Amino acid sequence: xxxxxNPPRSSRQGFRQPQFRWKGDPSxxxxxxxAMTAPPERQAFVAALSPDPAIHGDAVLVVDVDSESASxxxxxxxxxxxxxxxxxxxxxxxxxxxxxxxxxxxxxxERRFLIVPGLRSSRIYIIDTKPDPRKxxxxxxxxxxxxxxxxxxxxxxTIHCGPEGIYVxxxxxxxxxxxxxxxxxxxxxxxxxxxxxxxxxxxQLAYDFWWHLGHDVMITSEWGTPNRIENxxxxxxxxxxxxxxxxxxxxxxxxxxxxxxxxxxxxQMVLELRPSHDPTRTFGFAGVVIxxxxxxxxxxxxxxxxxxxxxxxxxxxxxxxxxxxxxxPLLKGFKAVPPLVTDxxxxxxxxxxxxxxxxxxxxxxxxxxxxxxxxxxxVIQLGGIVRQATHPKQKGQLLGGxxxxxxxxxxxxxxxxxxxxxxxxxxQFYPNGVGAWFARANANEDGTMELDPRFLVTSSEHRLxxxxxxxxxxxxxxxxxxx
Amino acid sequence: xxxxxxxxxxLILLGAWHGLNPGMGWLFSVAxxxxxxxxxGVLQSLIPIAFGHGLAIGLVVLAILGADRVLPFRFxxxxxxxxxxxxxxxxxxxxxxxxxxxMRVGFWDLTGWSWLMASAHxxxxxxxxxxxxxxxxxxxxxxxxxxxxxxxxxxGIAVLVHTGSHMVVSGVMxxxxxxxxxxxxxRNNWINLDLIxxxxxxxxxxxxxxxxxxx
Numbered sequence: 001x002x003x004x005x006n007p008p009r010s011s012r013q014g015f016r017q018p019q020f021r022w023k024g025d026p027s028x029x030x031x032x033x034x035a036m037t038a039p040p041e042r043q044a045f046v047a048a049l050s051p052d053p054a055i056h057g058d059a060v061l062v063v064d065v066d067s068e069s070a071s072x073x074x075x076x077x078x079x080x081x082x083x084x085x086x087x088x089x090x091x092x093x094x095x096x097x098x099x100x101x102x103x104x105x106x107x108x109x110e111r112r113f114l115i116v117p118g119l120r121s122s123r124i125y126i127i128d129t130k131p132d133p134r135k136x137x138x139x140x141x142x143x144x145x146x147x148x149x150x151x152x153x154x155x156x157x158t159i160h161c162g163p164e165g166i167y168v169x170x171x172x173x174x175x176x177x178x179x180x181x182x183x184x185x186x187x188x189x190x191x192x193x194x195x196x197x198x199x200x201x202x203x204q205l206a207y208d209f210w211w212h213l214g215h216d217v218m219i220t221s222e223w224g225t226p227n228r229i230e231n232x233x234x235x236x237x238x239x240x241x242x243x244x245x246x247x248x249x250x251x252x253x254x255x256x257x258x259x260x261x262x263x264x265x266x267x268q269m270v271l272e273l274r275p276s277h278d279p280t281r282t283f284g285f286a287g288v289v290i291x292x293x294x295x296x297x298x299x300x301x302x303x304x305x306x307x308x309x310x311x312x313x314x315x316x317x318x319x320x321x322x323x324x325x326x327x328x329p330l331l332k333g334f335k336a337v338p339p340l341v342t343d344x345x346x347x348x349x350x351x352x353x354x355x356x357x358x359x360x361x362x363x364x365x366x367x368x369x370x371x372x373x374x375x376x377x378x379v380i381q382l383g384g385i386v387r388q389a390t391h392p393k394q395k396g397q398l399l400g401g402x403x404x405x406x407x408x409x410x411x412x413x414x415x416x417x418x419x420x421x422x423x424x425x426x427x428q429f430y431p432n433g434v435g436a437w438f439a440r441a442n443a444n445e446d447g448t449m450e451l452d453p454r455f456l457v458t459s460s461e462h463r464l465x466x467x468x469x470x471x472x473x474x475x476x477x478x479x480x481x482x483x
Numbered sequence: 484x485x486x487x488x489x490x491x492x493x494l495i496l497l498g499a500w501h502g503l504n505p506g507m508g509w510l511f512s513v514a515x516x517x518x519x520x521x522x523x524g525v526l527q528s529l530i531p532i533a534f535g536h537g538l539a540i541g542l543v544v545l546a547i548l549g550a551d552r553v554l555p556f557r558f559x560x561x562x563x564x565x566x567x568x569x570x571x572x573x574x575x576x577x578x579x580x581x582x583x584x585x586m587r588v589g590f591w592d593l594t595g596w597s598w599l600m601a602s603a604h605x606x607x608x609x610x611x612x613x614x615x616x617x618x619x620x621x622x623x624x625x626x627x628x629x630x631x632x633x634x635x636x637x638x639g640i641a642v643l644v645h646t647g648s649h650m651v652v653s654g655v656m657x658x659x660x661x662x663x664x665x666x667x668x669x670r671n672n673w674i675n676l677d678l679i680x681x682x683x684x685x686x687x688x689x690x691x692x693x694x695x696x697x698x
Binding site: 020021022023024026028029030031034100101102103104105106107108162163164165188213214215216252253279280480481482 | 596
């Protein structure tokens with residue numbers, strides 16, 4: 001068992017970040033439109049998951065994404081996490097453009113620390129990206145017991161830097177049941193502050209969340225309780241519609257549940273939420289993994305009209321018929337590959353939606369300048385259960401996995417995507433090996449995309465999950481001022 | 484009853500200094516104007532913000548005047564000075580801000596917010612030396628005859644003058660940013676006023692400590 005390089009501080013020791021900045025952090029932008037003028041990213045941070053925790057733990061990788069650099073497309077930094085079986089998944093920043101929000105401004109906080117939760121362990125790592133982003137350091141570890149004791153939640157998932165603290169969604173209770181919800185971290189010392197909800201109403205399942213800051217509204221989505229996901233998708237539960245199929249609308253200020261939007265029981269697993277970046281607008285997109293009716297995946301538009309929130313299906317992607325011999329045991333009986341939309345990402349100008357179809361191996365780009373009428377503008381095929389589409393950098397080598405986590409540069413011109421979903425689910429859908437790759441494509445102004453033939457990061461030690469770009473990206477920041 | 488003018492200037496300057504701080508109101512006015520896409524939104528928000536600010540100031544004034552009746556003057560000076568020092572140190576070491584979330588605000592929300600911000604930043608306490616000017620010599624100036632002590636009218640006017648100054652300066656800031664320069668200015672030109680603010684709290688605390696009573 002390798003010894004951990006530097007014994008990190010336990011959560012019991014205090015941590016305080018430096019605050020004596022004379023000027024605000026230049027990576028904070030008042031509006032999404034201004035953030036699009038940011039300089040291109042130079043490093044990407046990638047959550048790297050150990051495929052076998054018995055052998056080694058997870059890591060956070062640093063990848064050079066500066067196409068002018070000699071080490072472009074190479075892993076230039078790596079932080080091995082000192083524990084086993086954390087299952088790093090999503091992560092986020094300690095601070096972002098919400099620091100400029102008018103009601104609680106604190107622009108002299110710095111975008112500096114990555115908040116990296118272990119989705120399985122419920123442990124949260126606070127990782128310093130400065131002064132050298134290639135040399136990440138753990139500055140604090142919040143142990144699972146502290147999360148359990150202070151919030152009653154477990155399995156921390158999405159991180160968003162809010163106006164007055166760091167919001168974290170959690171999939172369930174410490175015993176693996178429900179309810180899941182949201183808790184807060186202090187953004188100065190990263191102490192766990194406690195449960196966010198004052199009145200959760202009927203909400204039980206949790207997954208993603210985001211908000212409309214101009215309207216004091218939070219939206220949350222539903223995956224399933226930890227017991228229903230940790231050992232793989234449970235087919236009987238799926239067929240019984242036990243996974244999530246609803247959105248919840250909350251009053252962000254009063255922390256109160258206001259409305260449930262049900263997509264119908266056949267729509268299983270409402271995952272990623274991408275609200276309009278312009279805080280005055282009131283629409284957003286939610287991805288649904290699978291429909292029990294026909295195995296299709298879909299994207300739904302939620303919007304506010306006539307004093308109520310409502311949702312409608314605006315994109316439907318059908319399943320692709322397939323030879324059962326090419327399918328994993330779970331899908332053989334269906335003779336088809338469901339697309340499995342597992343992530344979506346909206347450009348900062350709210351005009352382009354990128355959709356990953358993890359099982360069919362497609363990255364789709366839609367023009368959503370009319371949100372209720374998206375138009376498919378281009379598709380990239382890479383990997384896929386049946387398709388196994390190849391990448392130009394490794395010609396002839398069939399790829400496992402498919403486009404999964406998507407990240408988009410602030411200017412909307414470069415799209416980054418990795419291929420691992422969740423360890424036990426990877427093994428179910430890609431039993432011959434999901435592989436580990438991280439690709440980049442150019443997103444052109446005319447709506448087309450092409451893979452960057454120079455950029456394909458692979459790993460034999462880890463699977464690759466969420467990507468965040470140093471300085472910010474299309475899913476890292478929220479804005480209080482209209483574009 | 485001749486009134487010396489320096490306390491009035493001090494009140495106006497303090498009001499202007501509070502008004503200049505984006506965290507004390509004008510930034511919220513800009514955001515509300517942008518959200519409502521209306522200049523009227525900017526202007527309308529100035530009133531509750533000034534009201535809340537005045538309320539915070541007024542409460543401190545009342546507390547000081549009340550305390551002045553029962554406590555020795557010297558004690559009052561030192562207590563207020565110590566409190567200011569504590570707030571200044573707190574601001575420097577913890578860098579906190581009130582945990583408010585919300586853009587959908589009505590008149591009373593804004594009043595409450597502004598009161599909270601002004602109180603949490605020690606805006607009222609910053610005026611204590613001026614309040615006590617009636618009983619102390621300051622920078623060689625004689626005690627200001629009849630200045631405030633137990634004069635409700637004068638006390639009210641003093642709060643109004645300060646609040647008016649705050650409102651004018653924050654109004655000009657909000658109007659300029661809304662109509663002209665735009666919110667891009669927030670990116671590179673927002674110097675750390677919290678630091679300067681903490682320093683000004685130190686200065687005021689120091690002033691209190693050195694201000695000798697008149698008798």
